Amino acid sequence: MGSTGALLSLFTLGAVCLSGLVGAQGACGMTNVSVSRILGGRESEPGEWPWMAVIYLNSGGVNSAACGGALVTDRHVVTAAHCVVV
Known part of the structure; x- marks a missing residue:
């Protein structure tokens, strides 16, 4: 494995580790931010x-x-x- 492959492997490992940390803060599909998606909207x-x-x-x-x-x-x-598809 060349230096590019090693760097890519290290980057991938770091991304996987960080995604585990981020995912631990909230449930899948749930945001930690409690704001409405529509800002300043009205009916x-x-x-x-x-x-x-x-x-x-x-x-x-x-x-x-x-x-x-x-x-x-x-x-x-x-x-x-x-x-419309059931």
Whole structure:
């Protein structure tokens, strides 16, 4: 192994060790920062974003917002695949 390979191995080992230290501070997928992702936001009014759509999930007679979408024509909405594939 040349000096480049040794340096790469050392860098990789350091990254693995540091990632273990960082991961120990919080659970996977959870942040240690307790701030909202939307800064200075406000609730929108009906009709304020006319090209946006909401996809509701009805569970036990209760509707809850499941996904969003955007109107691309008067008959078509584009959304993420996981919103409509079961």
